[in-house]
Amino acid sequence: MIAELGHYALILALALALVQSVLPVWGSRTGDDALMGTAAPVALAQALFVSLSFAALTWAYVTSDFSVANVYENSHSAKPLIYKISGVWGNHEGSMMLWVLILALFGGLVAVFGKNLPQSLKANVLAVQAWVALAFLLFILLTSNPFLRLDPAPIEGRDLNPILQDVGLAIHPPLLYFGYVGFSICFAFAVAALIDGRLDAAWARWVRPWALTAWIFLTLGIAMGSYWAYYELGWGGWWFWDPVENASFMPWLIGTALIHSAVVMEKREALKVWTVLLAILAFSLSLLGTFLVRSGVLTSVHSFATDPARGVFILAILVLFIGGSLSLYAWRAPTLKQGGLFAPVSREGALVLNNLFLSAACAAVLVGTLYPLALESITGEKISVGAPFFNSTFVPLMIPLLIAMPFGPLLAWKRGDLLGVVQRLLVAIAAAVFTTGILLALVTGGSVLAPLAVGLAVFIIVGALADLAERAALWRVPLKVSFARARGLPRSAWGTAFAHIGMGLVILGIVGDSAWKSEVVQRVKIGESVSISDYTLTLESLFPRNGPNYQEGVARFTVSRNGKTIGTVEPSRRIFLARRMPTTEAALLTHGFSQLYIAPGETFTENSIDVRIYDKPLVLWIWLGCLVMVAGGGLSLSDRRYRIGAPRTAKMRSATLQPAE
The missing domain is CATH 2.40.128 (Lipocalin)
Structure with a gap:
């Protein structure tokens, strides 16, 4: 009976998603406040019914109800409770249920915390979110129903795949999905802005907390998956450039670029075209990852589905949302007003450089991931693209980005003084040179480039500390005043420093394990x-x-x-x-x-x-560095500007799509 209630709740959620996808948009186009006002309560109702459906499936697992085919295929009565629960998402059908649950919860969060949003924008955002939910609810009900019954019911289940019976794999998928699906909000904001004609600094301030939230969870999910592979698979490695690993890494790269681009848009109302495109691409790459894992085109410890019908359905979703959003972008982008001008040597210029290198690195990973699949589909020839390709394409793109990382926060907006920044980074440069020299003199074995990489990591870490010291006027005013200034710094400034320090620590861990193990x-x-x-x-x-x-x-x-x-x-x-x-x-x-x-x-x-x-040696710095980056993201997310939100009043400058200047 519980399974039937779960199935019925999923059908009701589909009906609500259909209502949410139509009425608010119609109200936005006609100026009907009543229709636009339906978006929030319907989104909350949809989240409620999806939660009830997911709870019903979880109950079937906890009680070992083997009359449900999904439970029979992926559970066992002797399995510990934690793995009975994690078994809910340790299979194709259940993982899609988790995807839709998180999607609905994010929609509900927008409904609750989006009170400062203009009504038209909020209606369109929730409608776009409902379009995505509608597609995936249809996919589940038509091709991947987790509530199918077996008659007669088996006495015992087949058990969950043993390599998934681990605490790391109980935590990893939900974290990863919160990251994947979190970018759907950024996607919804981007599409809604293109539809609604509202794109300004306030829009960037609304988007950035959602991008940060998704980025934090995706970072945690990738780190947890890396550590699980490290200790569970017995290979002693923490990253294998597996296509499904790449599928989570690509949205992370674009999401990182999105966060930085939103900063420029919020501060200077520049990079509007970049920011909207990155918001679309981040979720598009998340959808691509879903297709790779569940279409059967890949064979991986991560992949679930091998049914071609499911692959075709997800491919249709991929074409609809990626193709549709990019077409809308191509139509609207030429009309976007570009915003403030800035010199190449400026904080805006540094962030543009950051976006270019991150996007190019993502493109390199995308080519290496999809090329073997494309070649096999065209010629039938099977090849594998592994670490040598990615190391020779991805790493050279990241090195200049990492070198430039300490410079960005110290450059002024609009026009910066590069020589002045170099002077403020002299301590970081000296620390990097000293560390590199010591390692070259004392350490034997490993790559000759390893000491240089350690020096780069030290430069990034000390450079981040130098930025905080500069903001606090350390050594230029009494220490008491410096500490007071440090306490008064915006949390986003501390968040930036922590995130950069975390990246430096990750590099130390990578170099230590790769060069000196x-x-x-x-x-x-x-x-x-x-x-x-x-x-x-x-x-x-x-x-x-x-x-x-x-x-x-x-x-x-x-x-x-x-x-x-x-x-x-x-x-x-x-x-x-x-x-x-x-x-x-x-x-x-x-x-x-x-x-x-x-x-x-x-x-x-x-x-x-x-x-x-x-x-x-130093291998733990890889994951500790990720945690420090996550802490930086959390500090930025807790910044007062995002707790208050963007102003609701009509006094803020109205932003509409205008002809490009």
């Missing part, structure tokens, strides 16, 4: 030892252990450093009973910001085991 692959018998770097690992015992729905063989190692025992690790090989599928459970021993990584091989006998051991 050590690796040993060896078969070890009980009582034997393996040495790597300054560490010695001794195999103490091999023993079986039972879990709730799996059996595992465990290897216990004692780890010592310079003759002193510092810990015990237990890597294992698991067999999940329902699917008889093995997984590798690597063991991690953290020392400082580095880790020892121990992964068992396939050979696992009574007295010996194959083992792969890595010493990974």
Whole structure:
């Protein structure tokens, strides 16, 4: 009965999305306040019914209702509760339900927090959001219904894919989807602005918090997925340029450009064309990621669907929304007034440079991701594009961007003094040169370019601190006054510094792991030892252990450093009973910001085991740096301007689409 109620709630949500997609737009075109006023309550009602439907599916998983086909295919009564819940989105149908749930929740948030929006713009934004919801609700009900019944009901389920039975994979998809779907609000604002004829600094202030929210969640989702792949898949890597990884990385790159472009538009009413295009592209790339994962064109640990009918349906959604929005943009863009002029050497110029390099880097990733698929569809030839291509195209585009990063916040608006900025960055430059020189002199092994990359990371970190010091007038006024000025800085200034520092930390982690890691692959018998770097690992015992729905063989190692025992690790090989599928459970021993990584091989006998051991210097900075970037985004999001919102009154300058000057 619960499943039928969930299905009925989904149908009601579809009907509400249809109402929301038509009446507010009609009211906006005719000036009917009553019709425009339906947008917010209908959006809230749609969010309510989608939530009820998702709750019904979750209840079916928690209670192990195997009469529901989706639960039978992806759950098991012996599975821990957390994985019963995460199993809801650990499959195609459930993940689409999660997508629509988050989409509806974002629409509800706009309805609640959009009180300062002009009524016409708010109506159009919620209508565009409903168009997207309508398409995906139709997709679920017609091709991916999660509430289909089995008769007779099986006694037991087939269990969730074992590699998805992990805390990281319980958290990763919701975070990623909040990022993906969050950009739908930016998309809706962009399309609504093009329809409504309102595009000004206030519009940028309305869009930027939603872009920041989506960017924060997408950063967390990518970081969580990277760390899950690192410790769960047993390869010891944190990024593989997998096409589905790329599908989440591309919206992140464009979303980063969107946030910076919105700053210029908010401050100077410039880069309107850029900002609207980036808002459209960010969500378009999110839709492209959805197509890649669920169309069956990719084979990946991330992908779910292999049904061509589903792929065709999602492709139609892709063509409709991407093609339609870009066509609207092409029609309206020439009429956009460009706004204030600025010199190339200025903060606006630095942000334009930022957008150009981020967009070019995204294009490089897009080509490397789609080219093999296009070639196979045209010629039937299968090729793979891996790290060598991406490293040779993506990295060179990022280096000048990273070098320019500390300069941007220190440049003045409209016209900047480059020489003056260099003088204010002398401490950062000196720190970078000193660090590079020390590493070149003392560190052996690894790439010759690694010390230069570390120097670049130090330059970014100290440059961000230099910006804060400059704003606080550090050393130019008494310390008490400097601290007072620092406390009074806008949170967005602190957010920018934190985000840049986080990027510097990520670079440190990448360089440390890529250039200076050590690796040993060896078969070890009980009582034997393996040495790597300054560490010695001794195999103490091999023993079986039972879990709730799996059996595992465990290897216990004692780890010592310079003759002193510092810990015990237990890597294992698991067999999940329902699917008889093995997984590798690597063991991690953290020392400082580095880790020892121990992964068992396939050979696992009574007295010996194959083992792969890595010493990974500074690797934790990769994910800690991501958290610092997220903290920076959160600080910016909490800035007073966004808590208050853009003015509602009619006194602010009216912005309409005007002929280009």
